[in-house]
Amino acid sequence: MLAVERVEAPVVVTSDEIDARLADVYRRTRMRGGLLEGLVGIKERRWWAEGDDDGFVAGAAAAGVAALEASGVDPARIGLMVNTSLSRHWLEPATAVVIHDRIGLPRSCQNFDTTNACLGFMNGIEIASSMIESGLIDYALVVDAEDSRPVSESTMTRLADDVATSRDVMAEFAALTLGSGAVAMVLGPAEDHPEGHRVVAAVSRAGTEHHELCVGDNESMVTDLKGLLEAGLDLSSALWDEAAAAHGWDGGMDRYVIHQVSQVHTDALCDRLGIDKERVPRTFPTYGNIGPASVPFTLAGERDSLSAGDRVLLMGIGSGLNACCLELAW
Numbered sequence: 001m002l003a004v005e006r007v008e009a010p011v012v013v014t015s016d017e018i019d020a021r022l023a024d025v026y027r028r029t030r031m032r033g034g035l036l037e038g039l040v041g042i043k044e045r046r047w048w049a050e051g052d053d054d055g056f057v058a059g060a061a062a063a064g065v066a067a068l069e070a071s072g073v074d075p076a077r078i079g080l081m082v083n084t085s086l087s088r089h090w091l092e093p094a095t096a097v098v099i100h101d102r103i104g105l106p107r108s109c110q111n112f113d114t115t116n117a118c119l120g121f122m123n124g125i126e127i128a129s130s131m132i133e134s135g136l137i138d139y140a141l142v143v144d145a146e147d148s149r150p151v152s153e154s155t156m157t158r159l160a161d162d163v164a165t166s167r168d169v170m171a172e173f174a175a176l177t178l179g180s181g182a183v184a185m186v187l188g189p190a191e192d193h194p195e196g197h198r199v200v201a202a203v204s205r206a207g208t209e210h211h212e213l214c215v216g217d218n219e220s221m222v223t224d225l226k227g228l229l230e231a232g233l234d235l236s237s238a239l240w241d242e243a244a245a246a247h248g249w250d251g252g253m254d255r256y257v258i259h260q261v262s263q264v265h266t267d268a269l270c271d272r273l274g275i276d277k278e279r280v281p282r283t284f285p286t287y288g289n290i291g292p293a294s295v296p297f298t299l300a301g302e303r304d305s306l307s308a309g310d311r312v313l314l315m316g317i318g319s320g321l322n323a324c325c326l327e328l329a330w
Contacts, residue, residue, distance in 0.1 A: 179288025
């Protein structure tokens with residue numbers, strides 16, 4: 001890994017603002033406000049500007065340009081660009097083609113979308129690393145940009161309907177935790193870049209029998225909150241039991257960059273796996289859950305506090321369910 005850069009969406013939306021918009025819903029369903037900040041731990045999140053349907057695509061391109069500049073790699077040498085964004089305007093063509101065009105990457109640069117819920121970016125790293133290692137390409141750019149405004153706005157509008165119940169609120173509550181942002185990473189051959197941060201190992205596990213626990217699109221996200229938490233912890237624990245000791249992850253890491261969901265999820269995962277919470281940076285309080293951008297977005301914020309030789313473990317759970325741990329040697 002030669003560079004990782006992030007772009008923050010410009011509009012700050014507080015949990016107090018969302019609670020105010022749902023005040024009538026809470027009153028009618030006899031629910032109390034304040035859960036987003038008090039229980040989940042999210043004080044605010046970011047959105048792209050209202051009416052700016054192009055915001056997340058522009059964000060992905062801006063992050064890509066910044067990462068290329070930071071890496072010092074000539075864009076003409078990028079052989080692959082993977083877009084891992086869940087957000088998209090259409091099914092065809094791939095959003096990657098728009099980002100490729102905006103950045104001005106060469107015609108020789110293969111580009112495509114790949115999605116896997118909140119694990120997409122980590123899978124993008126694995127794909128790019130494998131293609132570099134095999135000699136198919138020299139350099140790769142992985143990008144992601146998420147736009148949570150459409151699903152959050154749609155959810156609040158739907159819950160404002162007089163027929164919405166407390167059960168409806170809780171089923172769609174996770175959509176209110178989402179945030180927006182963009183991030184990009186440049187990868188290249190380790191032998192040519194001793195200054196880089198080596199991709200050491202990656203381990204994944206699947207629990208696809210749980211694929212109905214969280215289902216979402218651009219209009220809604222329906223989640224079994226308790227079921228998803230329990231199944232995610234069980235799957236992560238199984239992965240950890242099988243792989244942590246073999247890779248020296250159980251106690252030897254300098255930073256654990258965990259997918260940012262909530263205070264509850266983060267504390268529960270740390271407790272289950274025996275991870276030192278002081279080594280777990282948290283971006284969800286001010287940025288919310290930015291989907292697959294979450295892990296690299298958090299990593300980008302930690303970049304300047306890491307030292308050569310530090311061991312960094314990227315950790316994610318994606319709806320479906322899938323779990324992944326990926327180590328970087330800083």
